[in-house]
Amino acid sequence: MSLPDPVEPSRTAVPHLVVRSHPVEGVSAQLMDHLPADGALAWVRRGDGLVGWGVAARLEVAGSNRFADAQAWWKTLTAAAVVRDDVGAPGSGLVCFGSFGFTDADPGELVVPEIIVGRRGGTTWVTTVSPASSLAAPPDLVVHEPEPVGEIAFADGARSGTAWSAIVADAVKRITGGEVDKVVLARDLVAQAARPIDLRWPLRRLAAAYPNCWTFSVDGLIGATPELLVRREKGLITSRVLAGTIRRTGDDAHDLALAASLARSSKDLEEHEFAVRSVADALKPHCKSMNVPETPFVLHLPNVMHLASDVAGVAANGASALGLAAALHPSAAVCGTPTDVARDLINEIEGMSRGRYAGPVGWLDASGDGEWGIALRCGQADPRDPARMRLFAGCGIVAGSDPEAELAESNAKLVPMRDALGD
Numbered sequence: 001m002s003l004p005d006p007v008e009p010s011r012t013a014v015p016h017l018v019v020r021s022h023p024v025e026g027v028s029a030q031l032m033d034h035l036p037a038d039g040a041l042a043w044v045r046r047g048d049g050l051v052g053w054g055v056a057a058r059l060e061v062a063g064s065n066r067f068a069d070a071q072a073w074w075k076t077l078t079a080a081a082v083v084r085d086d087v088g089a090p091g092s093g094l095v096c097f098g099s100f101g102f103t104d105a106d107p108g109e110l111v112v113p114e115i116i117v118g119r120r121g122g123t124t125w126v127t128t129v130s131p132a133s134s135l136a137a138p139p140d141l142v143v144h145e146p147e148p149v150g151e152i153a154f155a156d157g158a159r160s161g162t163a164w165s166a167i168v169a170d171a172v173k174r175i176t177g178g179e180v181d182k183v184v185l186a187r188d189l190v191a192q193a194a195r196p197i198d199l200r201w202p203l204r205r206l207a208a209a210y211p212n213c214w215t216f217s218v219d220g221l222i223g224a225t226p227e228l229l230v231r232r233e234k235g236l237i238t239s240r241v242l243a244g245t246i247r248r249t250g251d252d253a254h255d256l257a258l259a260a261s262l263a264r265s266s267k268d269l270e271e272h273e274f275a276v277r278s279v280a281d282a283l284k285p286h287c288k289s290m291n292v293p294e295t296p297f298v299l300h301l302p303n304v305m306h307l308a309s310d311v312a313g314v315a316a317n318g319a320s321a322l323g324l325a326a327a328l329h330p331s332a333a334v335c336g337t338p339t340d341v342a343r344d345l346i347n348e349i350e351g352m353s354r355g356r357y358a359g360p361v362g363w364l365d366a367s368g369d370g371e372w373g374i375a376l377r378c379g380q381a382d383p384r385d386p387a388r389m390r391l392f393a394g395c396g397i398v399a400g401s402d403p404e405a406e407l408a409e410s411n412a413k414l415v416p417m418r419d420a421l422g423d
């Protein structure tokens with residue numbers, strides 16, 4: 001596949017931006033409620049986070065230097081900006097949102113909104129970003145009502161469930177044959193509505209139904225991910241690693257028994273160990289000290305339960321949150337082990353383009369702090385048909401995987417987006 005010409009950030013003119021963050025009182029609506037219909041940007045968890053709209057600056061990136069190009073552009077842009085930050089919270093001041101493709105060939109972007117509304121621990125603020133030539137006035141924080149999606153139909157994407165199970169069976173054979181230790185295989189569904197989908201409708205529902213996840217929206221990619229690839233905040237680096245899944249039944253007592261069986265399942269523990277190792281190995285050069293839990297805990301979500309490990313470290317160098325995300329991507333939670341072999345196998349047998357599914361999505365500030373999740377439990381709006389979205393889900397495959405069980409697991413992982421698009 002031929003890659004788009006790489007951008008040359010040093011030669012790309014960046015705008016000189018004027019940025020002002022100030023606290024606002026008496027704002028009680030959810031952050032998402034303030035989003036206008038177009039260009040919604042969001043990163044929200046348990047009511048805190050950032051939403052934004054408008055485009056003050058934007059960079060599209062693809063190719064093998066995409067993370068470095070994005071980083072260089074951001075450095076130049078932040079160096080040229082004049083910032084007055086009266087809030088001083090993580091996420092105040094100049095911030096960009098971003099999302100990156102799973103592969104180098106899938107385009108991604110960084111976008112600096114014109115307006116950002118942030119909230120953290122009871123403090124709400126507004127950031128305005130504008131070119132020095134035309135200073136922006138602070139916006140009125142209006143509450144908008146999104147349009148319900150209405151009638152919607154779901155159909156197989158690149159492959160039927162049965163065809164996908166056959167690919168999983170093939171992968172299991174190749175794992176037992178010694179070709180690869182673990183590979184993550186994904187499938188897609190196509191959601192077709194009768195009218196253009198107002199992305200704020202599913203976004204609000206995801207944020208309400210999955211408060212422990214990070215609900216995100218960047219350039220038509222929306223979802224609620226339970227997996228934090230990396231957070232860098234004031235010298236502390238953290239990552240929530242997930243791998244190993246069991247579906248919930250809705251019966252609490254039964255689910256508790258299932259959680260206990262997940263915590264003992266050698267197949268899931270093996271799958272999890274690959275993911276934790278890949279994250280710990282990638283973060284090691286960037287940390288002075290690290291805490292890698294020996295045993296995962298069980299993360300309970302409304303649809304599934306995951307084996308989860310929170311890895312933490314003290315930053316050893318100036319690598320930004322985006323630089324760390326670049327070092328971590330693709331982790332074994334979305335690609336496999338060994339990475340290169342798993343990536344080639346995905347390319348060979350998965351039979352679809354992932355686009356920005358399973359890529360890093362998040363935000364970055366001028367100091368290099370920020371949060372990047374893995375774009376999971378998500379859908380991509382079709383830029384050519386606003387009534388259409390592609391939904392994605394994938395499963396880690398190891399020697400002990402059962403293709404039928406993996407298909408059921410992938411269906412459970414599609415539930416958040418399917419429900420969010422429903423009435």
Ligand SMILES: C=C(O[C@H]1C=CC=C(C(=O)O)[C@@H]1O)C(=O)O
Binds near residue numbers: 332333394396
């Ligand atoms: C690839 C996905 O999930 C990953 C994250 C958590 C658990 C996973 C698993 O148990 O297979 C996957 O590695 C997805 O949701 O599309």
